[in-house]
Amino acid sequence: MQAALMRTRIAIVGAGPAGLMLAHLLYLRGIDAVVLERRSQEYVERRVRAGVLEHPTVELLREAGVADRLDREGMPHHGLSLRFDGEDHRIALADLTGRSITVYGQQEVVKDLIAARRKTGEPLHFEVSDVAIDVDAPAVTFTDAEGKPQRLDCDFVVGCDGSHGVSRASMPAATYAHEYPFAWLGVLAKAPPSHSELIYTYHERGFALHSMRSPEITRLYLQVPPDERLDDWSDGRIWDELGRRLAASGFTLSTGPILEKSITTMRSVVTEPMRHGRLFLAGDAAHIVPPTGAKGMNLAIADVRVLAEALERYFASGSTDLLDAYSDTCLRRVWRAEHFSWWMTSMLHQAPDADAFQRRLQLSQLRYVATSTAAATSLAENYVGL
Incomplete structure (x- = not known):
């Protein structure tokens, strides 16, 4: 034809x-x-x-x-949280840059x-x-x-x-090109956000992220190996692991039915x-x-x-x-x-071959970003968009 x-x-x-x-x-x-x-x-x-x-x-x-x-x-959103050592450290995006981000x-x-x-x-x-x-x-x-x-x-x-x-x-x-030695297990859950802002979490078990899509829908992520099988992650196991990694003083993780889940390599x-x-x-x-x-x-x-x-x-x-x-x-x-x-990514994730020295370097970097106005401003201006 x-x-x-x-x-x-x-x-x-x-x-x-x-x-x-x-x-x-x-x-x-x-x-x-x-x-x-x-x-x-x-x-x-x-x-x-x-x-x-x-x-x-x-x-x-x-x-x-x-x-x-x-x-x-x-x-x-006018800020975000870096969570490590079981505590939140807020990066005040709007105060540092005069600009913000929008979750949509x-x-x-x-x-x-x-x-x-x-x-x-x-x-x-x-x-x-x-x-x-x-x-x-x-x-x-x-x-x-x-x-x-x-x-x-x-x-x-x-x-x-x-x-x-x-x-x-x-x-x-x-x-x-560069391949990262980990992936993200992402879930969309029918649960109200557990925090007013995004939480980027450094944890010895691996990275976790708390985000949202609406006042009723939460988006959450867990660092997993790139060859991880989705079938090995039941809803209960996902919530248990999120609870461990996101744990912090005064924080309660909202849970609910998981609507979607997927694994994305990085x-x-x-x-x-x-x-x-x-x-x-x-x-x-x-x-x-x-x-x-x-x-x-x-x-x-x-x-x-x-x-x-x-x-x-x-x-x-x-x-x-x-x-x-x-x-x-x-x-x-x-x-x-x-x-x-x-x-x-390098600052927040646990590389499979990382030793104790490298993990201490990550924590040092996180503490510097959390306490230095110059370092926090650099993160903020890149995050809200140059």
Whole structure:
């Protein structure tokens, strides 16, 4: 069957936060785009991922007119706690930086952006398959949800389809990667948060994190070995281990039915450059960070903000200066986030081969951050977003 021909300025592969946000920013600038996604809309909207939005991310969502529900339901946080030696040590984000973070699930951002896209009536195709990128044309070929072959000619292709997507595979670039010797067992529980803020916990049994998604839903994590089996973790065992690691004076862990649980391995990956000809990468297609620093979705949003401005300049004046600078501009932020995430991860997790000397170094670093205004400010300004 001969492919049907379509034409757009920007072909966007992937309907995660990066792809959907870019499409919306381009729409606001009068630049047409088509978004292609291999998963169903239901799957994309239910996919539980990150939940911490940096200050610049929240500001951009507001500027773009897609923050109404975020402002109603998001949970602003002006600080976080480092918990070690059985005590909390608060990092006063707002006092130290004048900015804060907001807890609002990535899937909620995705829902809001899909709703905005549907409202505009601009093309958004789910359940496509056989996606292939012709970088030289440029063009994207795919099979639509009805099984019909399609060819989408365009001026530029933007790959927002993750580290295992077709976009990254179409990019002849260098990859820098680091594997961490542990994973996170994450649970979503129907239980009210046990604390008003996020708690990053250093414990001899391994790292633990207390977070939340709403006043009724808690998000919690445990450090586990990367080859751990989810079947070995009953709900009772999860709550028992969380209770041990999160124990502190005056703290009571709220428990309830576990709605979801998963194990996620931890790695750092950076692709350089983030551009090849008329193909650009954004978000997880270009870089992966361990979740400790809460940077993944925020980096994706930062990428497409830079790219939207560059594309606007190009179509308005023909100037390629911002497009040519895109990779270098984004990578400066990416490597800062990679270092911060590595630093947070190294400070808080128990490496399997760590000896007593290394553990004492970790505690020394934690105590320094907790008692030094300069060290706390460095953590805070990286955490709320540069």
